[in-house]
Structures are given as C-alpha cells and as structure tokens.
Amino acid sequence: MLRPIVMAAVAAAVLLVSPTSHAQFAKPEDAVKYRQSVFTVMGRSMGGLNAVVRGDRPYNAAEVQRNAEIIAMMAGLPWTAFGPGTESPKALPAIWKEGDKFKKAQDGLQDAAAKLVAASKTGKVEDLRGAFGNVGASCKACHDDFRGK
Amino acid sequence: MLRPIVMAAVAAAVLLVSPTSHAQFAKPEDAVKYRQSVFTVMGRSMGGLNAVVRGDRPYNAAEVQRNAEIIAMMAGLPWTAFGPGTESPKALPAIWKEGDKFKKAQDGLQDAAAKLVAASKTGKVEDLRGAFGNVGASCKACHDDFRGK
Structure with missing residues (x-):
C-alpha cells in the first residue's frame, strides 16, 4: 500500500507546485526587473x-502590424510578476489591495491589444488610430490607479 | 518648376529619415535599456x-508554445538598439568592429528560434529538447563573442 500512497503524494505535490512554479521568480528583484522589462518593450x-x-x-x-503584435504579446506577460513581496516604488499598494480591480485592468488592456492587432491588419490608419487610442486609454x-511616480 | 523640386526634396528626406527613425532612440541609454529589456523577457x-x-x-x-513564441518574437527586436554610440559594459566593441559576424549571429538566433516555435507545436518533449538546445547554443x-562580463 505504501507505493500508491507515495505516488499519490508526489502527484499532489506536483499539482500544488506547478502553477506556482510557473509564476514564481527566484528573487523579488527578478520579478520587478521582468515586469519593468515587459513594459519597456511594450512602450517602445x-x-x-x-x-x-x-x-x-x-x-x-x-x-x-509587428508593433501591434508585440504590444499584444507583452500585454499578457507582466501580471504574474506582481506576486506578494514584489512591491516597488512604481507599484502602488492598490495592486495587492484591490486585486479584482487590477485584474479587470489587465483584462481591459489585453482586450484592447487584441483589437489593436485586428486593426493593424486592415491597412487603414483610421482603424489604427481608434484602436491605438483605446490601448493608450487602458494604459x-x-x-x-496602480502606478506610483 | 519649384513645386516638383520641393516635393522631390521632401520625398528624399522621408526616404532618408524613415529607416533611421524606425531604429533611432531618443538617447543612447534608451537603446541600452530597450535591448536589455528584450533579453530579460527572452531569458525568462x-x-x-x-x-x-x-x-x-x-x-x-x-x-x-507561448514561451517559444515569446523567444522568437524577442529574437528579432534588440538588434536595431545596437546603434553607433550605444556602447555599454556588456556590449563588447566587437559588435561594431565585426558587424558581419554580429549580423550572422542574429540570423542564427532568429533561425533557431523559428525552429523552436515549430518544435513547440509537435507536443513532443524530445523535439523541444533538440530545438531548445540549438537556441541555447546560439545564445x-x-x-x-560579443558580450562582456
């Protein structure tokens, strides 16, 4: 009976660890550096x-189109890097206090960025202008609400 | 006769400016920060x-697959940020002295990264392993040759 129990324990440990290990950074500074890097790439x-x-x-x-795709890809990346213990001067406490609102803001950006990619494919600057304005408003x-000076 | 001359001059100016303005950064520090950010995102x-x-x-x-796509996208981005006057401790002079070799290295990474994306879609860890090893070797x-300590 021991072996199945051990195996079940290992499986449970894997299940518990996997999602976290995906999100985890070795040090809080690594998380801060990563999310700031994502925003730098997006900003360009x-x-x-x-x-x-x-x-x-x-x-x-x-x-x-390439810039729109870069923005859309970056829009999905920084959020797991806002884990507990990764406070920084530019990351306001509201990020951790108002998690639902922060999540809504993330979703808003990702949605606007997906529409930007679609607009970038029409070849019309007017389409780009509208979609770009919405991404900018999302930023x-x-x-x-969430960024310090 | 003046108008066509003026228009030709404007067109020539646009042609001259466009590719550079795409690549240009406001300050050398911005270029260094951008390329380092790209490598941070890729490294993760x-x-x-x-x-x-x-x-x-x-x-x-x-x-x-997402990680492979991030790597492939990042593999195309940092190179225009290695313009003249953007030397940094981690960017060795060879980057500017051996431009052809540096370009070949860029192409090698982009090629390996494209193959990584293909390998990420087969669902087989052996395929991933081989393609990932080639990207790592490229890095x-x-x-x-080109990175300082």
Whole structure:
C-alpha cells in the first residue's frame, strides 16, 4: 500500500507546485526587473505606433502590424510578476489591495491589444488610430490607479 | 518648376529619415535599456523551457508554445538598439568592429528560434529538447563573442 500512497503524494505535490512554479521568480528583484522589462518593450512599440498615428512616421503596414503584435504579446506577460513581496516604488499598494480591480485592468488592456492587432491588419490608419487610442486609454487608466511616480 | 523640386526634396528626406527613425532612440541609454529589456523577457522564457527540458517542470503544451513564441518574437527586436554610440559594459566593441559576424549571429538566433516555435507545436518533449538546445547554443556563441562580463 505504501507505493500508491507515495505516488499519490508526489502527484499532489506536483499539482500544488506547478502553477506556482510557473509564476514564481527566484528573487523579488527578478520579478520587478521582468515586469519593468515587459513594459519597456511594450512602450517602445507604443511609441512607434504613436508616431504613425500622429503622422510623424509614414504608415508601414508590416511595421504597424509587428508593433501591434508585440504590444499584444507583452500585454499578457507582466501580471504574474506582481506576486506578494514584489512591491516597488512604481507599484502602488492598490495592486495587492484591490486585486479584482487590477485584474479587470489587465483584462481591459489585453482586450484592447487584441483589437489593436485586428486593426493593424486592415491597412487603414483610421482603424489604427481608434484602436491605438483605446490601448493608450487602458494604459493610462491602470497607471492612474496602480502606478506610483 | 519649384513645386516638383520641393516635393522631390521632401520625398528624399522621408526616404532618408524613415529607416533611421524606425531604429533611432531618443538617447543612447534608451537603446541600452530597450535591448536589455528584450533579453530579460527572452531569458525568462528560456528559463521556463529549460525547466521543462530538464524535467523540472511538467510539459504543458500551451505554456511551451507561448514561451517559444515569446523567444522568437524577442529574437528579432534588440538588434536595431545596437546603434553607433550605444556602447555599454556588456556590449563588447566587437559588435561594431565585426558587424558581419554580429549580423550572422542574429540570423542564427532568429533561425533557431523559428525552429523552436515549430518544435513547440509537435507536443513532443524530445523535439523541444533538440530545438531548445540549438537556441541555447546560439545564445552562448553570441555571448562568447560579443558580450562582456
């Protein structure tokens, strides 16, 4: 009877550990560095699209689509890096105190970013402008509530 | 005659400026921060796949594929951030002195990363292992030649 019990215990341990180990970082600083890096990569592509939307850079379909795809991919990444014990000056306590609201903000960004990718494929700068504006509004709303100075 | 000349001059200016403005960063520090952020994001996904390949994390097809796609996307991004005047302690002078070799290293990574994405879709850990090893070898070769301590 021992062996099945041990195996069951191992299986249970794996089940318990797996989702956490996916999210876990070796040190809190690693989590902070990771999420900040994600936002840096996203910010560069936002800047690129902003220049197109403002007319400061010519509309290049491939570049526009690539930037939209980078933004959409980045929009899914930073959230697991806001684990307990990863407070930083730019991450306000509201992130941990108002988890539901923070989650809603994440979902809002991911939704807006998915629509940005769709808009980037029409080849029309007007479509890009609207979708880009919504992503920007999503960024700003979350920054207002959850980002320190 | 003036108008066509002016228009031609504008067109020439746009042609001259566009590719550069795509690559340009406002400050050299911005370029350094951007490329380091890209490598941080890539490194996290490499770590995730490494754990799977070593058997330290269960094979989760969706997670494996997502990490491969993150790596492939990141593999295309940092290179324009190695412009003139963006030297940093971790970026060896060879980057600027041996441009062709550096370009070949970039292409090697991008090729290996594309194959990693393909391998991530077969659902077989052996396929992942081989393709992941090639990406890792690509990273290492480039670090050996171009990355400072």
